[in-house]
Amino acid sequence: MPKELESGSHESPDDSSSTAQTLELLCHLDNTAHGNMACVVWEPMGDGKKIISLADNHILLWDLQESSSQAVLASSASLEGKGQLKFTSGRWSPHHNCTQVATANDTTLRGWDTRSMSQIYCIENAHGQLVRDLDFNPNKQYYLASCGDDCKVKFWDTRNVTEPVKTLEEHSHWVWNVRYNHSHDQLVLTGSSDSRVILSNMVSISSEPFGHLVDDDDISDQEDHRSEEKSKEPLQDNVIATYEEHEDSVYAVDWSSADPWLFASLSYDGRLVINRVPRALKYHILL
């Protein structure tokens, strides 16, 4: 997986629609001095001119110039410590004006400030074993999900790094991916090498803990909503569905950027499965 990323063919989000066209190399991130790249992430907001890449124990911030044809290393930082430290994964926080990046190496999660390229927080032993992936809650700043080889998914508040806010232990092997839904952040998707994809409903720590707010609904249906509101109240964190279509390890899951109720998962045997959030839940969240 890292190899594909390394191949250098970074298409910008706008280009992804042109499936028929062949891919052409826009620019090359020169990583000869820093070793294998583990991860490359775009700045989530803004003009798409910034990229963070993680290479071995270096975190590199690139500026794309001249209509993305040239990448200039803007700043970098490196992780020093005992043994061979290697980043495994990283995410760019969409909050705080995109100044924060979180990375994972071994069992540790770290937060970085991209302006000074200095560490802002560190969660030692976030997982019992290797941390595989992490994701920021798109609607709730400071909230971060991580997953790893201890089969667990943990949710963190980066202001208090001693305890996870919540821990899920549904998978029976390493969890390779965790993704928040872009608009309804109670929906969390995880993919694991036990060949399962699990969709969980983390209502209690989402940005809309008690279902949808009433204010944007018409007043005439107020009564109905009241009663529904009540029925929604005791909604618990739970697993919505476990998808077992894959025969081999699932290495990637993600939400559709167009339709918030659509998601895809990719497994080792090359099978791409696209699923929808169950209709009942969708209406439950919407209404």
Added chain:
Amino acid sequence: MAAAAAAGPSPGSGPGDSPEGPEGEAPERRRKAHGMLKLYYGLSEGEAAGRPAGPDPLDPTDLNGAHFDPEVYLDKLRRECPLAQLMDSETDMVRQIRALDSDMQTLVYENYNKFISATDTIRKMKNDFRKMEDEMDRLATNMAVITDFSARISATLQDRHERITKLAGVHALLRKLQFLFELPSRLTKCVELGAYGQAVRYQGRAQAVLQQYQHLPSFRAIQDDCRVITARLAQQLRQRFREGGSGAPEQAECVELLLALGEPAEELCEEFLAHARGRLEKELRSLEAELGPSPPAPDVLEFTDHGGSGFVGGLCQVAAAYQELFAAQGPAGAEKLAAFARELGSRYFALVERRLAQEQGGGDNSLLVRALDRFHRRLRAPGALLAAAGLADAATEIVERVARERLGHHLQGLRAAFLGCLTDVRQALAAPRVAGKEGPGLAELLANVASSILSHIKASLAAVHLFTAKEVSFSNKPYFRGEFCSQGVREGLIVGFIRSMCQTAQSFCDSPGEKGGATPPALLLLLSRLCLDYETATISYILTLTDEQFLVQDQFPVTPVSTLCAEARETARRLLTHYVKVQGLVISQMLRKSVETRDWLSTLEPRNVRAVMKRVVEDTTAIDVQVGLLYEEGVRKAQSSDSSKRTFSVYSSSRQQGRYAPSYTPSAPMDTNLLSNIQKLFSERIDVFSPVEFNKVSVLTGIIKISLKTLLECVRLRTFGRFGLQQVQVDCHFLQLYLWRFVADEELVHLLLDEVVASAALRCPDPVPMEPSVVEVICERG
């Protein structure tokens, strides 16, 4: 027969008649009686047919019958009997007749004499009565004379008698008066001599009279004198009472006298209680001194004895005296006493509790129980006396509290013992092994732990059992019969301990530093086995033992054995699963490092199996041995005759796929993966971190599954050169040679290893596999 015979020859003889009647009637009556008896006993006449004389009273041949007809009889005799018998009956009859004749003569003579003497007697009596009549007449006249005299005398004595009666009255009055006049001096004397009792008695006797005649000046004077003296007496009594030095009985006497003197009872009652309080407080102070700031020297038994005899005894005396003295006070007085007893009692209880609290730390249970027993027993007497004060209840409460605390203490002790056992096991496991000399085996350690815990539990039970012993006075209280047994001992102590044991064991599963964990895996294994043993046998044994010893009554809901067993089993399962995870992680880490740190692209052609794989097999064997010490073998699926000779079946397809991989057309992966996918469809999904069963094979299967899955995932992250792939091939074959024997289903190992090789081939730009024969040769070389 005789009568008939007699009637025949001599019918005229007069005197002979009289005896004949009764003689003849007697047998008849007897027979009648017989008949009635027979009737009564339900014997039919026929049954008595053996009797020669027929019962028929009308039978004319019946000699003794009323209708006896001599002619008929003779006819019958002559007709029926032979000559010899006739002769016999004739002689017999003659003999009888003779005997009857002589009898008659004697009777006649005797009766004749008697009649004559009777006539004489009557004649004599006639004469005597005539004489007596005369004497009676004389007596009557004499009596009349006497009556006359007597009347005259009493008339004469009348007035004198009256005078004597008056004189006697005057005498008595004078004696009383004399007593009254002497009273002041007597009282003074009594007071001087200290015979207060006597004085009070005199005073009591005189009081009413003086009261009645106080309008007379002389009596008034006496009364005044008496009053003064009495006041002095009362003062002296009070003085004595206040001095307090004298014992309780003397004080009680003083109070009694004062009461008799008509002192106000209310006030006396207060004062009496105040004095008693002083005395009892002294006792309490001495008890408190025994408590002291430093640990007290006398043991708890001595303390309670002291308290019992000193304070409780004193309280008893006070109460008894009070009730005797102030019975007249009614409910208000009783209330006062109860309040008094309650207050002092509560202080005493506070002291006792402080002392008992010092005992809680440890020490001898039997001593404590004996002390409590005495404490409780002592308080039962005043408890009966002062029911309102509720001292007995309070005492029972204290005993109950102590018992409860004791239970808590024992529970702590058991927990500590369990933790101690665990520490011992840790040390034994951590102890460096001397080469050639094995340390204590796991099984031995397990047995040690189990027996030590069991003996601790038994010791605790025995210690707690003292509380319910028959001879202990509080053992028949409802608390000790019911709640103590069921809630306290069974639920609190035994079930509580088993629960806490399970919790302690479970806490090892979720220790925070999951990385390897501080807990040695062997300890996890041992605990798991311990819990399993508890589930199968020990829990029910312990609970049965408890139920037998404490006769738990079923009024409180108790935790059933099955629940506890389920908990223990769950704990055992979690521990074992955790053990599998930990051991799997150890091997996984080894495999992961070996895959991640190697440069697979530029590796040389494999000459032998990598050392890591040998290490993995060695470790697995070691784990196998370790688990085998505690767990049974378990079942495995039927195996083919020679599992080691298997070649990689999937490899052909993977090779093909590898060759096509660079071109990567959308349809290609579907085709190439078809075979392996179809195979996967028919093989069951492998749950890597699945719960394990309680046997060796299942444990080993779990560990190997985790390890191989890790190997698979790691291999998928690397890129291999041709020789790298071949090395993986060799390694996997080696693992297959040695690992299949550990698992339940060897297919599983094959499947995973095939996957590993296939994945490596997929990640290889130049996948040229090694010849299986060469692989085998290398592996067999070691």
